[in-house]
Amino acid sequence: MSEATVREITYLEAVREALIQEMRRDPNVFLLGEDIGVYGGAFGVTRGMLEEFGPERVRDTPISEAAIAGAATGAALMGMRPVMEIMFMDFITIAMNQLVNQAAKIRFMFGGKASIPMVIRAPAGSGTGAAAQHCQSLEAWFVHVPGIKVVAPAVPYDAKGLLVTAIRDNNPVLFMEHKLLYRTKGPVPEELYSIPLGQAAVRREGHDVTILAYSVMVPRALEAADQLSQEGIEAEVVDLRTLKPLDQATIVASVSKTGRVLIVHEAPRTGGLGGELTAVVAESEAFDYLDAPIRRLAGRDIPIPYNRTLERAAVPQVEDIVAAARELAREGR
Amino acid sequence: MEEIVLRPVLDPAVISHGRQQLLHTLPKERLAWMLQKMCEIRYFEEKAEELYTRGLVHGTMHLSIGQEASSVGSIAVLRPDDLIIHHHRGHGHTIAKGADLKLMMAEFLGKECGYCRGRGGSMHIADIAGGNLGATGVVGSGIPTAVGIALALQMRRSTQVLLAFFGDGAVNLGEFHEALNMAAIWKLPVVFICENNQYGMSGPARTMCAVQPLSVRAVAYNMPGQTVDGNDVLEVYQVVQAAVERARGGEGPSFVETYTYRWRGHSKSDRNVYRTQAEIEEWKQRCPIARFKQVLVEAGALTATEIEAIDAQAKANIERATEEALACPEPSPENLEAEVYAP
Numbered sequence: 001m002s003e004a005t006v007r008e009i010t011y012l013e014a015v016r017e018a019l020i021q022e023m024r025r026d027p028n029v030f031l032l033g034e035d036i037g038v039y040g041g042a043f044g045v046t047r048g049m050l051e052e053f054g055p056e057r058v059r060d061t062p063i064s065e066a067a068i069a070g071a072a073t074g075a076a077l078m079g080m081r082p083v084m085e086i087m088f089m090d091f092i093t094i095a096m097n098q099l100v101n102q103a104a105k106i107r108f109m110f111g112g113k114a115s116i117p118m119v120i121r122a123p124a125g126s127g128t129g130a131a132a133q134h135c136q137s138l139e140a141w142f143v144h145v146p147g148i149k150v151v152a153p154a155v156p157y158d159a160k161g162l163l164v165t166a167i168r169d170n171n172p173v174l175f176m177e178h179k180l181l182y183r184t185k186g187p188v189p190e191e192l193y194s195i196p197l198g199q200a201a202v203r204r205e206g207h208d209v210t211i212l213a214y215s216v217m218v219p220r221a222l223e224a225a226d227q228l229s230q231e232g233i234e235a236e237v238v239d240l241r242t243l244k245p246l247d248q249a250t251i252v253a254s255v256s257k258t259g260r261v262l263i264v265h266e267a268p269r270t271g272g273l274g275g276e277l278t279a280v281v282a283e284s285e286a287f288d289y290l291d292a293p294i295r296r297l298a299g300r301d302i303p304i305p306y307n308r309t310l311e312r313a314a315v316p317q318v319e320d321i322v323a324a325a326r327e328l329a330r331e332g333r
Numbered sequence: 334m335e336e337i338v339l340r341p342v343l344d345p346a347v348i349s350h351g352r353q354q355l356l357h358t359l360p361k362e363r364l365a366w367m368l369q370k371m372c373e374i375r376y377f378e379e380k381a382e383e384l385y386t387r388g389l390v391h392g393t394m395h396l397s398i399g400q401e402a403s404s405v406g407s408i409a410v411l412r413p414d415d416l417i418i419h420h421h422r423g424h425g426h427t428i429a430k431g432a433d434l435k436l437m438m439a440e441f442l443g444k445e446c447g448y449c450r451g452r453g454g455s456m457h458i459a460d461i462a463g464g465n466l467g468a469t470g471v472v473g474s475g476i477p478t479a480v481g482i483a484l485a486l487q488m489r490r491s492t493q494v495l496l497a498f499f500g501d502g503a504v505n506l507g508e509f510h511e512a513l514n515m516a517a518i519w520k521l522p523v524v525f526i527c528e529n530n531q532y533g534m535s536g537p538a539r540t541m542c543a544v545q546p547l548s549v550r551a552v553a554y555n556m557p558g559q560t561v562d563g564n565d566v567l568e569v570y571q572v573v574q575a576a577v578e579r580a581r582g583g584e585g586p587s588f589v590e591t592y593t594y595r596w597r598g599h600s601k602s603d604r605n606v607y608r609t610q611a612e613i614e615e616w617k618q619r620c621p622i623a624r625f626k627q628v629l630v631e632a633g634a635l636t637a638t639e640i641e642a643i644d645a646q647a648k649a650n651i652e653r654a655t656e657e658a659l660a661c662p663e664p665s666p667e668n669l670e671a672e673v674y675a676p
């Protein structure tokens with residue numbers, strides 16, 4: 001890929017570009033969701049797409065999450081490649097039956113004779129003051145359901161490349177976008193490219209402690225790592241990128257190298273992905289290299305509050321990551 | 334009063350007659366109270382908008398400016414011990430139900446003394462003690478909850494009734510259908526009030542809903558359904574009154590569609606690209622507050638001077654509430670875990 005075609009664009013623009021380029025390439029790809037047409041989506045992701053693709057392929061729906069998910073599932077069963085948008089990840093609860101009992105089950109239950117190539121785009125996370133019903137990170141539920149893949153990009157480059165792969169994947173893929181990342185910028189090639197699912201990225205190398213993160217916690221972990229570096233602690237930051245399938249090899253290699261692991265996510269701690277990641281490390285050969293207990297830093301076990309100070313205190317911030325990693329780096333020395 | 338037969342389209346003669354009757358039978362203080370609440374809603378939301386623009390609010394808000402007749406006309410029918418449950422565009426319902434303006438503004442500002450102690454915000458103001466069982470931010474979610482509230486009232490042989498408010502967008506959720514059917518087969522004491530402000534976020538009710546007017550959906554649940562001019566507070570009152578009497582009398586639920594218009598954008602991020610400025614202007618000409626004032630003066634129910642005084646009082650109430658709310662302390666982030674479960 002030539003350097004000249006790489007520009008700085010936002011995460012939001014990267015998502016849009018993947019949608020546009022895949023829709024140009026494959027007439028089976030279409031979008032459906034609430035207010036994605038003339039409004040351009042609640043966050044503006046699909047702005048301008050109605051003009052290019054028309055109302056048939058950029059399909060505004062009524063506020064009917066169950067039927068949106070069902071319509072996507074049925075169209076996918078017929079070989080279309082729907083990309084459905086759930087305006088806020090919280091409302092995926094309404095679509096749960098279609099996604100969990102239909103979309104995720106059909107292939108296996110029907111003896112592998114059918115498949116459901118669909119994408120569920122879901123903006124997640126807190127930080128916008130939208131309170132308890134508009135800020136959740138529900139990825140762990142989906143990781144728990146065989147038949148659905150889960151992707152959570154942290155940078156614009158991945159947002160585009162992973163979404164392209166998700167659209168081409170022959171299974172339901174939950175594509176989790178973080179609202180606070182939408183405006184962040186990064187280098188993205190103009191051309192179409194895809195990033196394989198199931199490959200983590202080591203964003204920063206270090207030998208003192210491994211930080212496992214995804215989505216918005218990746219930039220926070222990187223900022224924390226810069227601060228830690230000034231104190232002489234070198235953190236290795238692993239961006240999981242895909243939560244299912246999970247890149248266990250990269251995790252195990254990093255933890256084996258550093259001997260310390262801090263797992264960071266925004267979703268509440270109890271029953272969160274951190275438990276699974278802990279088990280992955282504990283069950284692997286990395287366990288023998290651990291110099292300190294595995295540590296989790298996650299959202300508190302509370303609904304997201306409205307007040308700005310409370311909202312901030314509900315999920316890990318840069319300073320929390322710095323403190324937790326510092327403590328961990330000193331442990332067992 | 335002439336009996337109102339609930340059906341999708343009202344007989345204008347009956348409504349006009351009913352309006353005149355109301356103007357003469359409702360105590361003057363009640364009419365004044367209705368006007369005051371409508372003005373307070375308008376000023377509250379204009380203030381909310383101002384505070385938002387000044388960067389004092391973290392989060393979002395949904396303004397019901399232009400829809401004041403729907404909330405006040407409905408809730409004015411209730412006894413003080415009756416109940417409401419409502420949705421994200423809920424400032425109007427909350428004020429009409431008699432909320433303390435300071436506690437409400439404090440919640441909007443995320444303060445500890447707010448109705449939800451700064452945990453809920455604009456979208457989730459609840460005044461449980463005052464019979465406002467809270468606003469949901471997930472479209473349609475309050476409708477099945479309403480069934481449960483009404484079920485409890487019925488099982489306790491209560492004479493209270495519940496008004497359940499939601500928007501036109503909510504009628505396309507499965508939960509709406511499940512809830513209305515259940516309420517109907519059990520004859521629950523609830524009135525479903527669909528505030529049709531003609532749009533979801535951008536989705537027009539006229540294209541997103543297969544059947545118009547929305548009130549004809551009531552037929553599917555064998556309950557009375559009626560569309561009213563949601564910008565005419567006395568028309569709303571008449572129809573909701575008939576529905577409330579029916580609910581209180583144990584005859585079961587009704588469905589009322591208040592046809593109105595949202596002047597402002599859906600929320601903070603709306604560029605209004607899905608409708609024309611001319612349409613917005615046209616509906617501003619049908620201001621429910623200006624209309625009510627005119628009707629009151631014409632009927633001799635209130636003088637122009639009295640009306641001015643009510644309006645000024647409403648404005649002053651909002652100013653004072655805002656000042657007091659701004660002075661309230663911020664909540665503490667400590668020990669929030671202890672609040673998640675009831676002891």
Ligand SMILES: Cc1ncc(C[n+]2csc(CCOP(=O)(O)OP(=O)(O)O)c2C)c(N)n1
Pocket residue numbers: 034063065087091094395421422470471472473499500501502503504530532533534595599
């Ligand atoms: C289940 C669900 N889907 C989508 C949304 C996003 N959303 C918030 S309000 C709204 C429009 C609601 O329209 P309507 O019910 O007519 O109420 P209005 O906002 O017009 O008062 C939408 C789509 C939501 N909050 N909940």
Ligand SMILES: [Mg+2]
Pocket residue numbers: 500501502528529530531532533
């Ligand atoms: Mg509406």
